[in-house]
Amino acid sequence: MNFISLLQKWYKINKRLLPWRETLSPYNIWISEIIFQQTRINQGYEYYLNFIQRFPNVKVLANASEDEVLNSWQGLGYYSRAHNLHFTAKYIVNELNGIFPNSYHEIIKLKGIGKYTAAAIASISFNEKVPALDGNAFRVYSRVFGSEKDISKNSTFTYFFDLIKPLMPENPGDFNQAIMDFGSMVCTPLHPKCDQCIIQEECLAYTNNLQNVLPIKSSSVKIKEENIHYAYLFCKDLTLIKKRNNNSIWKGLYEFPLFDQNFKNYQIIHNHQIKHKLSHRLLTITISEIEIDENDFYQVAHKINAIILNKNNLKSYAFPKPMENFLFYN
Incomplete structure (x- = not known):
């Protein structure tokens, strides 16, 4: 589809220059994805640099104490992420001979790694053609295809995963990152910048004036x-x-x-x-x-x-x- 090639062109010009994009190391990609699950890039940027400096590879992280890891994580919150990172690092070193799994279906088996993170690592580090579906991706795809499916449901994940997977281009890692950046910079949750959108003519939400309606997301969280x-x-x-x-x-x-x-x-x-x-x-x-x-x-x-x-x-x-x-x- 044309919107894929248009997004690739947009990404070449507008992609954010970030340190974890300077490497294909699955370890670095993993650390960045876990940090930014619940943290904005501008808030977590220094944390990423400091974490990688203190734990430069999976073996160093595995050999660190729990207190060292948690202390490095202090201020990021959602400490289960740090616990899972430490557990998984030890598992990779002790059970997988220090070798990070190289496929989506193997990566997703690791503790603390969900579907999106597994797809991000598999596509960026190992060039596997799997769509990484986070909030940005759901928003872009829902608007482009005019989908009124509830993105909080597992069935919607399966729908978009099966829809996008055959469309993935030869550079799936760059394409997944293009979707992330585009959703963050242009196709934003509120007041999307449709006047700056390179895929405006491809977007059914724009055609039908549904940009501020889509995506549909129900909330069932009880506080x-x-x-x-x-x-x-x-x-x-x-x-x-x-x-x-x-x-x-x-x-x-x-x-x-x-x-x-x-x-x-x-x-x-x-x-x-x-x-x-x-x-x-x-x-x-x-x-x-x-x-x-x-x-x-x-x-x-x-x-x-x-x-x-x-x-x-x-x-x-x-x-x-x-x-x-x-x-x-x-």
Whole structure:
């Protein structure tokens, strides 16, 4: 179809110059795709550079400690991504002899890699003709083909995957990246730049004035409200933290002790309240600031099995975003 060749021409002129596009390494492509799943490019750009510098290949990442990986991820949020990266790196090194799988159907078996990321890596690194369908791609294809299919449904993924796969050109990696850039720069969610669109005449949404209607996406996400109460306990330059070892949010990160009966008899200097929104939760976090004498401090630390830490060393530990903001940006 003509829109494919038009997009290829557009990409040659307008493609964003990004460091992970300077290599075909599946490791680099994988790291970039995972970082930018939930992070804008301008926000995650430096994180990518720093992550690659600290963990330049899959073996170095596999051999790193969990704390090292999480600390490098601090500020990006959605820490399950970092856990999955670390797990998969160890799997590739230990089970696959350090060799990254080279096909879509093998890549998608790796933990933390979904259909879009698998297709992006397979097409860019191994030239496999598979369409990478993210939000940008769904939006462009829905508008070009005038599709009113609900893009939140798995059946719509299958529909577009089967529709686009036979149309993939000889350079599938560049084409998938062209769709990403075009959706981000021209065919935007709100107020698409139709006057600048090179495929305007090919676009059924433009022809039928449906640009601001398509794509169709239903929302079934229910937001759960949750309250968390922490005790920020300190004595001189010392404070207490604990590692979060459960399988809930922020697994493996550090936090203050949860406020319980151990702290009820101490005077609270100040209560800080923070609202923090996650994809499926709205958290109301209360942090009670408490100063106690040295004897009580060490007794409490022993009783709740907390880590005693000098405040100057807090930046060496990975905290959830609300606590990071409380500690370093207040």
